[in-house]
Amino acid sequence: METIIKGDMSNLDNVFNVESIPESNSIMIPDDEINPLTDKGEEAELDSAYVRKNQIEFIEISKAAVNTAMRIASESEAPRAIETLAIMLKTASEMNRQLVQQHKDKAEVKQMKGGKGQAVIANGGTTNNIIMSGSLSYITKMLRDAEVAKNMIVEG
Numbered sequence: 001m002e003t004i005i006k007g008d009m010s011n012l013d014n015v016f017n018v019e020s021i022p023e024s025n026s027i028m029i030p031d032d033e034i035n036p037l038t039d040k041g042e043e044a045e046l047d048s049a050y051v052r053k054n055q056i057e058f059i060e061i062s063k064a065a066v067n068t069a070m071r072i073a074s075e076s077e078a079p080r081a082i083e084t085l086a087i088m089l090k091t092a093s094e095m096n097r098q099l100v101q102q103h104k105d106k107a108e109v110k111q112m113k114g115g116k117g118q119a120v121i122a123n124g125g126t127t128n129n130i131i132m133s134g135s136l137s138y139i140t141k142m143l144r145d146a147e148v149a150k151n152m153i154v155e156g
Helices: 043-076 079-112 136-155
Strands: none
Touching: 043 079
């Protein structure tokens, strides 16, 4: 058995019979995974696909981590292990919620675009300088009907 001098960690690879992994402060990203930006308005689609891919990958990694934590928590029955498992489950749940929210956001963006990429005012938007040809009684009737329909939706 080899002796280890306190504070000396240079020989740990031999003690534990493992290969050392070179340390690096930088993260290497393969060129095929870099998401290039374009000037044709496709950035949102590319970014959305890239983020979705990352979220799915994180969700898959979290599944394996939760399974491991669940095994450790059930074997040890230690309060800290159970607490860690609960935090991991909450985090995994949040990642799933973010993935669903991304789909909702993407659908909302598509809905807000008109036929030729023009933005359409959604509920709650402000519209100024509207020109309408019609009588005041027609506008009043239209507003009254809209208010009645709104009340019916709220009550029903």
